[in-house]
Amino acid sequence: QIVTAVEGLFAGGPLAGVRVMVTAGPTREPLDPVRYLTNRSSGRMGFAVAAAAAEAGAQVCLVSGPVHLDTPRGVTRVDVETALQMYEAVMARAAGTDLFIATAAVADYRMAQPAERKIKKQADELPLTLVKNPDILAAVAALPDGPFTVGFAAETDDLETYAQGKLEAKGLDMIAANDVSGGRGFDVSDNALTVFWRGGSLSLPRQSKSQLARELVALIARHHGGCLPS
Amino acid sequence: QIVTAVEGLFAGGPLAGVRVMVTAGPTREPLDPVRYLTNRSSGRMGFAVAAAAAEAGAQVCLVSGPVHLDTPRGVTRVDVETALQMYEAVMARAAGTDLFIATAAVADYRMAQPAERKIKKQADELPLTLVKNPDILAAVAALPDGPFTVGFAAETDDLETYAQGKLEAKGLDMIAANDVSGGRGFDVSDNALTVFWRGGSLSLPRQSKSQLARELVALIARHHGGCLPS
Numbered sequence: 001q002i003v004t005a006v007e008g009l010f011a012g013g014p015l016a017g018v019r020v021m022v023t024a025g026p027t028r029e030p031l032d033p034v035r036y037l038t039n040r041s042s043g044r045m046g047f048a049v050a051a052a053a054a055e056a057g058a059q060v061c062l063v064s065g066p067v068h069l070d071t072p073r074g075v076t077r078v079d080v081e082t083a084l085q086m087y088e089a090v091m092a093r094a095a096g097t098d099l100f101i102a103t104a105a106v107a108d109y110r111m112a113q114p115a116e117r118k119i120k121k122q123a124d125e126l127p128l129t130l131v132k133n134p135d136i137l138a139a140v141a142a143l144p145d146g147p148f149t150v151g152f153a154a155e156t157d158d159l160e161t162y163a164q165g166k167l168e169a170k171g172l173d174m175i176a177a178n179d180v181s182g183g184r185g186f187d188v189s190d191n192a193l194t195v196f197w198r199g200g201s202l203s204l205p206r207q208s209k210s211q212l213a214r215e216l217v218a219l220i221a222r223h224h225g226g227c228l229p230s
Numbered sequence: 231q232i233v234t235a236v237e238g239l240f241a242g243g244p245l246a247g248v249r250v251m252v253t254a255g256p257t258r259e260p261l262d263p264v265r266y267l268t269n270r271s272s273g274r275m276g277f278a279v280a281a282a283a284a285e286a287g288a289q290v291c292l293v294s295g296p297v298h299l300d301t302p303r304g305v306t307r308v309d310v311e312t313a314l315q316m317y318e319a320v321m322a323r324a325a326g327t328d329l330f331i332a333t334a335a336v337a338d339y340r341m342a343q344p345a346e347r348k349i350k351k352q353a354d355e356l357p358l359t360l361v362k363n364p365d366i367l368a369a370v371a372a373l374p375d376g377p378f379t380v381g382f383a384a385e386t387d388d389l390e391t392y393a394q395g396k397l398e399a400k401g402l403d404m405i406a407a408n409d410v411s412g413g414r415g416f417d418v419s420d421n422a423l424t425v426f427w428r429g430g431s432l433s434l435p436r437q438s439k440s441q442l443a444r445e446l447v448a449l450i451a452r453h454h455g456g457c458l459p460s
Contacts, residue, residue, distance in 0.1 A: 018354060033386050033410065034270050034384065035269045035337075036269065037261070037265065037266070037267050038267065038268060039264045040264050041265070068298050082391075105264070106282065118384075118386045118388050121339070121362065123362075124361065125361055125362070126357045126359070127358070127360075128357070129355055129356070129358075130355065130358060131355050132353075132355070132356075145367075154264065155349050156263050157347050180263065
């Protein structure tokens with residue numbers, strides 16, 4: 001592993017000189033100063049992808065939501081909490097990025113107006129209205145002269161249909177889909193992915209997230225470099 | 231510390247032979263298989279209280295929501311996720327408990343009907359209706375011949391008013407109040423508490439959560455044993 005990293009950093013790995021931005025983890029959308037809406041993402045897959053990209057020689061910026069993970073060696077980390085903060089952190093750095101890998105499980109919705117004080121438990125029912133967050137991945141993919149974009153899709157049903165739909169609708173270059181039905185994929189150390197691009201797909205079998213991330217990064221590097229059969 | 235623990239376990243600490251149940255951590259209330267509502271509780275205060283009670287000679291059962299903490303030595307741990315699961319775990323064991331210390335930040339509300347499949351991002355606004363969870367602490371305090379009950383109140387405003395109100399409304403024996411305005415008290419290693427009982431109160435100054443827990447447990451032991459000025 002050390003040999004791989006050193007090769008990547010000093011001897012021209014498959015992403016040598018490429019500026020990579022990876023998003024990871026969940027976001028937290030506050031309801032009030034103590035309560036928030038979030039999701040089961042642990043950030044492990046994204047941190048593994050950031051580590052694998054650094055091993056492959058890339059300059060890696062990791063924009064992370066709140067997680068309990070150490071920053072991988074050689075990776076620059078930017079911590080954020082909400083989807084809006086992640087949007088701002090990513091858009092501020094997108095122009096200097098060649099390759100954008102969006103593994104974060106960004107909250108789709110937030111409270112329009114979080115309460116400034118702790119909401120007291122009074123009524124039997126608490127109605128909440130959530131509003132849509134900006135779509136970070138679609139915003140990056142829509143940039144003129146923007147980076148090569150790789151999305152992630154975590155789905156409980158119809159994995160391929162949704163993943164292919166996201167690839168088209170957001171104008172991505174690649175999408176990595178994983179099945180999260182029955183708690184699979186979240187907060188566990190292994191995972192499996194099916195990667196789709198226009199005209200092709202590849203299944204990466206269940207394995208440790210770090211090994212899976214290396215295979216994914218190798219696949220992205222081949223595609224990014226134009227060496228992938230279409 | 232080892233000396234304290236050994237004294238507690240073998241030489242009759244202030245809670246020797248007392249059966250203590252502690253709840254700790256947040257709960258997670260699912261919206262769908264991947265999203266949930268939760269709060270900033272790290273569980274550290276509750277785990278410190280469980281450890282301090284075990285050191286003081288108690289038989290300790292710790293009912294914990296999802297946290298990233300190791301079980302304290304000599305403590306039996308029961309893991310739960312939702313408020314309903316915590317309610318069931320606590321009520322099933324309440325009859326065999328002498329002293330109940332409720333530090334958990336139990337979600338006040340849950341989704342009436344979590345979605346079985348991941349909710350798709352479609353509408354610009356997502357209306358949610360949350361319904362009230364059972365009040366675990368009040369339910370335990372209302373048990374005939376139930377345990378001595380100690381509650382916690384985390385408030386951003388009017389700390390004493392709310393804490394005294396909770397003590398009365400829920401029929402508790404003691405309540406420990408802490409100020410969580412500006413992020414204080416959550417996911418940090420130190421804390422301060424003001425403890426109220428009918429006819430008295432005591433402020434425990436800011437210190438490490440483990441030392442604070444020892445002082446709190448000593449205070450509870452004196453009160454539980456009937457040796458506290460009223």
